[in-house]
Amino acid sequence: xxxxxxxxxxxxxxxxxxxxxxxxxxxxxxxxxxxxxxxxxxxxxxxxxxxxxxxxxxxxxxxxxxxxxxxxxxxxxxxxxxxxxx
Numbered sequence: 731x732x733x734x735x736x737x738x739x740x741x742x743x744x745x746x747x748x749x750x751x752x753x754x755x756x757x758x759x760x761x762x763x764x765x766x767x768x769x770x771x772x773x774x775x776x777x778x779x780x781x782x783x784x785x786x787x788x789x790x791x792x793x794x795x796x797x798x799x800x801x802x803x804x805x806x807x808x809x810x811x812x813x814x815x816x
Contacts, residue, residue, distance in 0.1 A: 731795070731800065732795050732800050734794075736792070736793050737790050738788055741816070744780050749780040752807065752810055753776060753777040755807065756807055760798050760799050761795045761799050761803045762794075762796045763807060764793070766793075766794060774793070793808070
């Protein structure tokens with residue numbers, strides 16, 4: 731299991747398109763991938779999960795990947811999320 735802090739400050743709010751792109755990319759990997767903030771744990775493979783939870787748009791969250799390809803999925807998702815910085 732690997733954990734990576736990620737600062738959401740300056741990130742555009744998730745839209746249908748960005749949530750779908752992130753969920754599809756995460757789903758290509760075997761590892762479990764979640765975003766944790768406070769008491770919330772969001773499944774990054776779920777477009778509905780990304781859109782339906784109140785994801786803070788500033789501050790830090792922790793991305794957690796657990797599985798055989800955890801390093802690869804973390805790299806892909808981190809670079810994809812950077813793409814949505816304003």
